[in-house]
Amino acid sequence: MENVRPDLTVDFAGITLKNPVMTASGTFGSGMEYSEYVDLSRLGAVVTKGVSSTPWAGNPTPRVAEVPSGMLNAIGLQNPGVETFIERDLAFLSKEDVVVGVNVCGHSREEYLEVVEALAGQERVDFLEINISCPNVKQGALAFGQDPKEVEAITKAIKEKAKVPVVMKLTPNVTSIAEIAKAAEAGGADGISLINTLTGMKVDVERQSFLLANKTGGMSGPAVHPIAVRMVYEAANAVSLPIIGMGGITTWQDAVEMMLVGATAVSVGTANFMNPTATVDIIEGIEDYLSRHGIASVKDIIGRVKE
Numbered sequence: 001m002e003n004v005r006p007d008l009t010v011d012f013a014g015i016t017l018k019n020p021v022m023t024a025s026g027t028f029g030s031g032m033e034y035s036e037y038v039d040l041s042r043l044g045a046v047v048t049k050g051v052s053s054t055p056w057a058g059n060p061t062p063r064v065a066e067v068p069s070g071m072l073n074a075i076g077l078q079n080p081g082v083e084t085f086i087e088r089d090l091a092f093l094s095k096e097d098v099v100v101g102v103n104v105c106g107h108s109r110e111e112y113l114e115v116v117e118a119l120a121g122q123e124r125v126d127f128l129e130i131n132i133s134c135p136n137v138k139q140g141a142l143a144f145g146q147d148p149k150e151v152e153a154i155t156k157a158i159k160e161k162a163k164v165p166v167v168m169k170l171t172p173n174v175t176s177i178a179e180i181a182k183a184a185e186a187g188g189a190d191g192i193s194l195i196n197t198l199t200g201m202k203v204d205v206e207r208q209s210f211l212l213a214n215k216t217g218g219m220s221g222p223a224v225h226p227i228a229v230r231m232v233y234e235a236a237n238a239v240s241l242p243i244i245g246m247g248g249i250t251t252w253q254d255a256v257e258m259m260l261v262g263a264t265a266v267s268v269g270t271a272n273f274m275n276p277t278a279t280v281d282i283i284e285g286i287e288d289y290l291s292r293h294g295i296a297s298v299k300d301i302i303g304r305v306k307e
């Protein structure tokens with residue numbers, strides 16, 4: 001049999017991606033720094049760091065800590081605000097041949113809508129990922145993501161203003177991820193992404209104090225992967241929306257696992273800090289896997305282990 005290269009393209013909420021591998025928000029900036037190591041045009045999409053309507057300073061330091069097989073962060077969504085984001089980050093990404101997802105954050109429904117409106121005229125924004133799940137800001141964000149009524153209402157409000165597909169990013173810090181996923185679907189979301197970080201804490205026993213100035217932080221990295229797989233599986237069985245699966249994806253096996261349980265695409269986060277070329281390594285690994293199994297298209301593995 002001839003060696004035909006497998007088709008890696010996927011359709012996500014009406015957008016054709018070259019392959020299913022994206023960058024997870026907050027772990028890849030806007031791609032500028034990483035472009036020294038990674039040809040951005042090889043990626044399925046770049047998803048940017050969360051952007052708010054005005055600049056946010058983030059939380060006091062220390063705000064990251066290493067833990068076994070993962071990390072805790074309490075950055076607090078530090079960002080320069082949407083105006084600078086458009087002038088600097090989006091201008092940079094506009095020159096790259098890559099799908100661009102912009103991650104949006106806010107303290108209130110109005111703040112989210114301000115960012116969505118500011119981005120509505122920007123041609124290089126292909127989709128929005130709405131972070132209703134960050135555990136590191138005191139007001140807003142996580143509170144929205146934990147209440148199904150709020151999830152539905154904020155999704156609906158954003159859908160009225162947005163000009164591109166809207167992906168709601170869900171928190172794992174809930175009892176029923178299926179219920180939250182259904183609320184996003186009821187609000188008219190075009191897709192969902194999960195998981196954001198799990199709330200954790202670390203104490204410095206010598207100093208007898210919290211390691212992070214914020215006391216709690218969001219846990220990410222390989223240790224959270226099995227939790228993320230379980231949650232993507234539950235969400236995939238609850239809704240018919242396309243899903244971006246993430247949480248601890250470090251190897252191509254982790255990415256394939258996410259797709260088998262129902263993710264259409266995946267995002268690679270903390271792994272970028274350990275290996276700046278993790279995304280392209282994972283794309284190559286998926287391609288080899290499909291070839292080895294004689295699978296013609298990566299679309300064919302989506303949801304194969306779902307029921």
Ligand SMILES: Cc1cc2nc3c(=O)[nH]c(=O)nc-3n(C[C@H](O)[C@H](O)[C@H](O)COP(=O)(O)O)c2cc1C
Pocket residue numbers: 024025026027049050073075077103131134169195196197219220221222224246247248249267268269270271
């Ligand atoms: C340092 C850091 C910053 C992050 N910033 C954001 C952010 O701005 N917006 C967001 O939605 N998620 C943010 N996240 C969450 C990641 O996008 C991802 O959902 C989470 O880390 C799980 O994936 P991972 O284990 O592959 O990192 C951040 C994660 C880390 C580690």
